[in-house]
Amino acid sequence: MTAGNQPQPKLTKEELKVLYEIYDKNKDNTLSDEELNAIIKDAKENKNLDPRVKEILQKYDDNKDGIIDDNELKAAVADIKLSGIYHYIFLIRIILLIN
Numbered sequence: 001m002t003a004g005n006q007p008q009p010k011l012t013k014e015e016l017k018v019l020y021e022i023y024d025k026n027k028d029n030t031l032s033d034e035e036l037n038a039i040i041k042d043a044k045e046n047k048n049l050d051p052r053v054k055e056i057l058q059k060y061d062d063n064k065d066g067i068i069d070d071n072e073l074k075a076a077v078a079d080i081k082l083s084g085i086y087h088y089i090f091l092i093r094i095i096l097l098i099n
């Protein structure tokens, strides 16, 4: 997979790890739509929101008004999804290397 013109996720591996730690409830190393919705729900209600997740979401505050609005949240979730795919491919590579 080459970088090229592909959109690059804003999330670092560490940040992704935090998100998975908190939201990958069934620990299958993917974030299902249901699990992603939990992020949206927590962010909107601004409760149950881990301070680390809050900090991560600030990255997506494009207009810098301190509020993650619906569109920014949507972009964040899309990015988390995209990062998750990278993460998943990475895991598969590791498994293939081991075998």
Ligand SMILES: [Ca+2]
Residues within 6 Å of the ligand: 023, 024, 025, 026, 027, 028, 029, 030, 031, 032, 035
């Ligand atoms: Ca999961």
Ligand SMILES: [Ca+2]
Residues within 6 Å of the ligand: 061, 062, 063, 064, 065, 066, 067, 068, 069, 072
């Ligand atoms: Ca904003």
